[in-house]
Amino acid sequence: MSKILVVGSLNLDYVIEVENMPKAGETIFGKSLKKIPGGKGANQAYSIGKLGGDVAMIGAVGDDDAGQILLNNLKSVNVDTSGIEIVNDNVTGQAYIYVDDNGQNCITVISGANAVVDRDMIDRNMELIDDAEYVVMQLEVPIDTVKYVKDIAISKGKKVIIDPAPAIKNPDTNLWRGCYIIKPNELELATLTGKKLNNIEEYKKAAIELQKTGADFVISTLGGDGAIAYDGENIKNFDCKKTTVVDTTAAGDTFTAGLVIGLNEGKSIEEAINFGQSAAAITVSRKGAQTSIPSRDEIQ
Structure with a gap:
């Protein structure tokens, strides 16, 4: 099986459980505080590794205890951390995550070392791009670096998947040109297209609009409404996998990991989406980021 490369962020998550999200000017008491390995890039690499994929990662951590925690956690599922x-x-990057009693979350990210993932770092680890079939990225490292990696990867015949989170208002649409898959969730799809989206038909129209910027596929996860996929000709719906939602942290990252694992194993887009949904359904039924990600045996 070909190697998958993740280029992206590593954060130590400080997860604060609350009854309800704090409002502006409000002081509340948290129920608990946990330190959990996270960061969208690390979540995806960890999930791919735990699902049995051959995966490497390019990123950066600080020279601190948090960085060692993140590196050791990735190594525990056989992620190649040489990059x-x-x-x-x-x-090291940090994220402060409030999770309420309904399982919803809001997140504040401190970039830290993630902000220094630059072109020189990519050049120093170019062999990891050469060895990969799929290159997966997010937007928690500098956009210039994402563009640089995308252009290099496409020139080398790699398939690029971008999870556009956190979403950027009025993005340079050239960022999506030549990508194999763009995978926003429903909120990111609205931000990227500059539209208020309220129902499945509006999501579909937005996906069609986004695909016209140059990606082969737009696959959008819609929470309880499942997912949609558009390839420039046909748009398909995928029902949500039923589960009890405890914490949505890392659900999108687990979906992306399941999607790329499926494709790398030769599954069709539809089969890969279903596999990603099954993985994400287990993730949302548990608390935390990487601590909630399932193994291959659990999905099967």
Whole structure:
């Protein structure tokens, strides 16, 4: 099976459980605080590794305890961490995540070492791109680096999947040109297209609009409404896998991991989406980021 490369962020998540989300100017008491390995890039790499994929990662951590926690956690599921550099005089990325009693979350990210993932770092780890069939990215490292990797990967015949989170208002649409898959959730789809989206038909129209910017596929996850996929000709609906929602953290990252694992194993787009949905359904039934990600045996 060909190698998958993830280029992206690594954060140590500080997860704060609350009854309800705090409002502006409001002071509330949290129920608990946990430190959990996270970051969208690391979540995806960890999930791919735990699902049995041959995966490497390019990214950066600080020279601190948080960085070692993240590296050790990735190594525990056989992620190739040779492309993750330890940056002196910088802190490891951090995320502060509020999770309420309904399982919904809001997240504040401190970039830290993620902000220094630059072209030079990519050049130093070019062999990892050469070895990959699929290159997976998000938007928690500098956009210039994402564009650079995308252009190099496409020129080398790799299939690029971008999870556009956090979404950017009025993005340079050239960022999507030549990508194999763009995978926004419903909120990111609205931000990227500059539209208010309220129902499945509006989501479909937005996906069609986004695909016209140059990606082969737009696959959008819609929470309880399942997912949609558009390939430039046909748009398909995928029903949500039923589960009890405890915490939605890392659900999208697990879906992306399941999707790319499925494609790398020769599954069709439809089969890969269903596999990603099954993985994400288990993730949302548990608390935390990487601590909630299932194994291959659990999905099967």
